[in-house]
Amino acid sequence: MILPATPPQRESEHRQHLTPETLDVVAARDSDPLRVVPQHVAIIMDGNGRWAATRGLPRIAGHERGTDNIRRITYAAAELGIKYLTLWAFSTDNWRRPTDEIEGIMRILGEVIERETEELHRQGAQLRHIGSLDGLRPDLSRAVQDAIARTRQNDRLVLTLAFNYGGRQELVAAIRDLVASGVAAEDITEDRVSAHLFTRDLPDPDLIVRTSGEHRFSNFLLWQSAYAELFFTPVLWPDFGPDELQQAVLDYGRRERRFGGVATTETLLSSSRT
Template structure:
């Protein structure tokens, strides 16, 4: 019996890489508490984790990474903590924008960030404009975002110009803030919680969900690679067999 040369033997297919990954970054406060540090220290460590994970996403070939940075419900937190989060957003933009621009990353923001302080809105607008012509991976930051509000706003716009029978799934998707992003493949939530917390509810309809115990400040490039590997082992049937 003849044996095919090694060069002719089919190699295993490479693991699937999700085009679009979204992350609910949870656990900053618990990370700080476990170390007897103020919550601000946890949020600051969380910003450092954002840098590590965005770099890893680029290295893995992920086309779009969407991070849940500030939800529309986060306004309920103490004013001091909200102010701290706004300060860290300013720090992230000022410190990391040069690298994002240099690496051909296009920065996107979803959510009603214009509720923020005028100087922060101006900073965000300038960051978006600076990277708008980039053609590489997309980093989308969800700021003052809530999926239910997003869907309600889309429904109002469609109802104002379309007959009910013309409001289709495709029409709704075209009104969402993620309309120019690839379909969501993988949603990760850190810190051991098992809920979506009003994040990308429509987009997550057929996304793979992965809940990990790691607190966000400890979630790094290796953790993201592990999540991508877990995604590659799953079978996505979309309702079929």
């Protein structure tokens, strides 16, 4: 999960390796970042097991490769100007998997967090967690809490790991908190519900990406995704690299977010000219 810095003297050299389409996105970002680049991208990282199976490898090898890929995608997100990156690493439904696979996932994630925390901090990235720490291995829980505390003041990029997370469970927890606080039923509003979610300090996602060809949310950010743009790709997560992320951002930049409204006259005229 390293967030490498691009030294000023090497920035032009780095951009030589970007595709022409990506350079267009970066140029647009530099002139008007909110017009093209999503502020918050959330990714359902799916396909680790299938990636391993197609290569005759154990499933845990896919999880190892998928965890390594977080490094690449975090770098690409920062380069494109994305300020919030949320990655779904482990669902509450994943507890149904074989015990040895669960233990392997927790071990890998704990090792990566411990190894990369200092570099994340040095590069100005903040690590957050959404979900429950209950039931996790003590070393993983400790690593997560230590990393959160260490990087709390950073703001270059907010990297949120959704681990032991489920959207329905999050909503139930929020409702319970509201009831426990004594809020009357008629006083419950969308804002109050949002204020009790795990993501209360994060903006809602602008773009949700799911890898591996599946076309469903699978209980991910159910409340927060109300107005998110969706991007589905058949690419398995371990193979989802910077180019694929760039394509998702380009696709997002071509859309008009209406939030339940209608297209503006300016947008309609613009669309007719293209």
